[in-house]
Amino acid sequence: MAPSTSSVITLNINGEKYTLPVDHRTTLLDALREHLDLTGTKKGCDQGQCGACTVLLDGRRTVSCLQLAVAAEGREVTTIEGVAEGDQLHPVQQAFLDLDGYQCGYCTPGQICSALAVLEEHEAGWPSAVTADVSPEAGPPPLSPDEIRERMSGNLCRCGAYVSIVQAVARAAEVRATGAEEAVA
Secondary structure, three states: OOOOOEEEEEEEEOOEEEEEEEEOOOEHHHHHHHHOOOOOOOOOOOOOOOOOOEEEEOOEEEEOOOOEHHHHOOOEEEOHHHOOEOOEOOHHHHHHHHOOOOOOOOOHHHHHHHHHHHHHHHHOOOOOOOOOOOOHHHOOOOOOHHHHHHHOOOOOOOOOOHHHHHHHHHHHHHHHHHHHHHHHO
């Protein structure tokens, strides 16, 4: 008897549970788009190189075209559809909108999910390839345009909206810092 090549899995996506049968080779991207009709996450290169399919998996970014759906079972998946709070855009989304951090919009969902992770990684003190002082005592480096560009480098924009994307991430970081300061006061 040959081993089974499919399973019924339950995915926790944007706070909701979805149970679906999948072939073991089904990527998370295809499960989202083709099985669950969550089409905000885009299929770009299907090779993990462009970042259009970026989602958050347990709060960390991943390219969903390389992530098997069966490996995401039991983990929290956040797609672009789960970023806003109802009709209230997330500050990253609002910054992209205000600063034209998109042109055609195809890469925008992946850019926004990646930007969310960038802000978390930076706040946690993770260095990047351009961080000058990586010693633990140095703390998080300033979130300079060079830091943002490096941290967002896994997400391509064929329209070339990079200047606005960097500005949008910087604005979202400022809004986040202001909100944190107001919460402490």
